[in-house]
Amino acid sequence: MALPAHASIGERVWHYCYLVICGLIFLFLIAPILVIIPLSFNIEPYFTFTYKMITFDPEGYSLRWYDKILTFGMAAPEALRDGSWWRDTWENATWLHALKNSAIIGVASTLFATVLGTLAALGLSRPEMPFRRAVMALLISPMIVPLIITATGLFFFYSGAGLAHTFPGIIMAHAMLGIPFVIITVTATLSGFDHSLSRAASSLGATPVTVFRQVILPLILPGVISGALFAFVTSFDEVVVVLFVASYDQQTIPLQMWNGIREQISPTILAVATILVVISIALLSTIELLRRRSERLRGISPG
Numbered sequence: 001m002a003l004p005a006h007a008s009i010g011e012r013v014w015h016y017c018y019l020v021i022c023g024l025i026f027l028f029l030i031a032p033i034l035v036i037i038p039l040s041f042n043i044e045p046y047f048t049f050t051y052k053m054i055t056f057d058p059e060g061y062s063l064r065w066y067d068k069i070l071t072f073g074m075a076a077p078e079a080l081r082d083g084s085w086w087r088d089t090w091e092n093a094t095w096l097h098a099l100k101n102s103a104i105i106g107v108a109s110t111l112f113a114t115v116l117g118t119l120a121a122l123g124l125s126r127p128e129m130p131f132r133r134a135v136m137a138l139l140i141s142p143m144i145v146p147l148i149i150t151a152t153g154l155f156f157f158y159s160g161a162g163l164a165h166t167f168p169g170i171i172m173a174h175a176m177l178g179i180p181f182v183i184i185t186v187t188a189t190l191s192g193f194d195h196s197l198s199r200a201a202s203s204l205g206a207t208p209v210t211v212f213r214q215v216i217l218p219l220i221l222p223g224v225i226s227g228a229l230f231a232f233v234t235s236f237d238e239v240v241v242v243l244f245v246a247s248y249d250q251q252t253i254p255l256q257m258w259n260g261i262r263e264q265i266s267p268t269i270l271a272v273a274t275i276l277v278v279i280s281i282a283l284l285s286t287i288e289l290l291r292r293r294s295e296r297l298r299g300i301s302p303g
Helices: 009-039 064-071 083-092 094-124 132-139 147-161 167-190 195-203 208-237 240-245 253-263 268-297
Strands: none
Touching: 009 268, 064 094, 064 268, 083 094, 094 132, 094 167, 094 208, 094 253, 132 167, 147 167, 147 240, 167 208, 167 240, 195 208, 208 253, 208 268, 240 253, 253 268
């Protein structure tokens, strides 16, 4: 926001000091990312900047750790890279196995969380619903309660219910963690929703399903998609719950990174982290675009 022409000297000084403070805070927050990304191209198996990297010597940089994502765990990583090599990669590569697990769990839990969270938000948006605040507090509690407590409770519950070390159990656990984000984003979208539109559709003979599908859903769709993306990111980055409820062959990307740090320090972890950062930036950019579109649909100028 630009300073007005009539701003005093004190206001101008504070404005620029404020920008510097914000810039320093932003730099502090992204400093770990700024360190990780160049280190993922280090040709040496170290977590430090080598002399060749500091001097920008091309010989100090390499894609070997990105290639390691494909070859780690393969039966024949040095073989000719033909169809058989790629089949070996798909079937045996440790990181790809973890990626497949993360994708399956993330997509399934996101769908589950989006449906349940949207239905919950629609109910909570109705003024006649009793105990709205108490129900809202209960539904968003998974994002407030420490994860270690949630994971411990899930472990004991799943052990008794037979869901421990199963994909349905992990998917339901991740959906539980993603539902609060869907509820919050959809509820925020519904706060500016004109309910006279749904009443007008009902007065014209539309069924409740038709009203939701053709009137409500198109207007709240940006909020639903934003909540779904938040739920997917939450599932894709989750490691604590998976440590408690997953088995050895149900490794996800975050859990594989955790095991790699404990068992074998390798810059491959930095390469995977860089890829996840790129994915996260793309998802967050999508969320911001959807937020701006939602504000335009609601007649609010994006700030």
